[in-house]
Amino acid sequence: MRITCPLCGARDHREFTYKGAALPVPALDSGVAEWDAHVHLRENPAGPHEELWQHAMGCGAWLKVRRNTVSHEILAVELAQDAGLVIKEDRS
Amino acid sequence: MAETEMQLAAKSPCAGLLPLTIGDVTLTEDTPAAMTLIAPYKGQEKPLSDALNAAHGMGFPAPNRATGNAEARAIWFGRAQALLVGPVADPKLAAHAALTDLSDGWAVVRLEGAHAEEVMARLVPIDLRPQVFKRGHTARTELQHMMASITRIGPKALQIMVFRSFADTLVHDLKRAMEAVAARG
Numbered sequence: 001m002r003i004t005c006p007l008c009g010a011r012d013h014r015e016f017t018y019k020g021a022a023l024p025v026p027a028l029d030s031g032v033a034e035w036d037a038h039v040h041l042r043e044n045p046a047g048p049h050e051e052l053w054q055h056a057m058g059c060g061a062w063l064k065v066r067r068n069t070v071s072h073e074i075l076a077v078e079l080a081q082d083a084g085l086v087i088k089e090d091r092s
Numbered sequence: 093m094a095e096t097e098m099q100l101a102a103k104s105p106c107a108g109l110l111p112l113t114i115g116d117v118t119l120t121e122d123t124p125a126a127m128t129l130i131a132p133y134k135g136q137e138k139p140l141s142d143a144l145n146a147a148h149g150m151g152f153p154a155p156n157r158a159t160g161n162a163e164a165r166a167i168w169f170g171r172a173q174a175l176l177v178g179p180v181a182d183p184k185l186a187a188h189a190a191l192t193d194l195s196d197g198w199a200v201v202r203l204e205g206a207h208a209e210e211v212m213a214r215l216v217p218i219d220l221r222p223q224v225f226k227r228g229h230t231a232r233t234e235l236q237h238m239m240a241s242i243t244r245i246g247p248k249a250l251q252i253m254v255f256r257s258f259a260d261t262l263v264h265d266l267k268r269a270m271e272a273v274a275a276r277g
Contacts (some may be wrong), residue, residue: 007155007171008156008231008232008233009156009269010153011217011218011233012217012219014234015217015233015234033156055171056239057232057233057234058154058170058231058232058234058239059155059170059171059232059234059238060170061170061231063170
């Protein structure tokens with residue numbers, strides 16, 4: 001399995017660390033049920049899955065990867081910073 | 093009571109381990125005067141690159157590239173960071189980037205010889221042949237189980253950096269690979 005890091009190019013999967021499902025973070029004032037679902041409830045698809053990987057032995061970037069869990073085919077990779085997963089901090 | 097006189101002497105990361113020549117490949121240690129990690133603040137990449145150019149004569153390197161020369165080199169060191177190797181970083185850079193002194197933190201070695209890439213091919217999962225990994229190219233990758241920075245610094249020469257605490261392991265692994273390549277003739 002090889003993952004094409006947007007910064008480093010195609011690299012062997014030994015350089016990467018799996019960091020879990022790539023989920024949008026709920027708003028900070030969401031209720032208990034929504035946070036419970038975010039923390040504990042996961043889809044377990046046989047097919048394409050959005051997940052986070054870190055290029056830990058390379059450039060250190062966190063990546064959002066779309067991977068087929070059946071074939072391990074990597075369908076899409078982008079920097080996690082561009083993936084819109086983080087809640088906007090309210091600094092007002 | 094007798095007075096004890098203490099003397100502290102600086103010791104390089106690979107002291108007592110290098111230099112080493114096996115076959116036509118040599119491994120030597122480089123001890124740059126200073127190494128500084130430069131992490132640009134958000135939106136400050138352009139002014140930082142200009143300030144770096146004014147102070148040290150090289151721009152901020154693009155991913156997988158190194159700028160400058162043997163005396164003063166800026167090596168891309170991962171996402172949104174570069175390592176200035178050689179001169180002490182100009183304090184003016186601190187207006188645009190976080191500066192961290194790593195001078196004593198990394199072991200720096202130079203692997204040189206006609207078969208240097210064949211030695212590295214036994215240790216890293218990327219292609220370092222000169223037609224692919226050219227002058228000015230650099231990479232963050234894995235060397236055995238160590239996170240390494242590898243930079244081409246000559247037609248037959250590579251600079252390899254790992255954490256200082258891995259210096260012994262780095263030399264051990266390189267030595268074994270050099271012996272294996274030399275044994276094949």
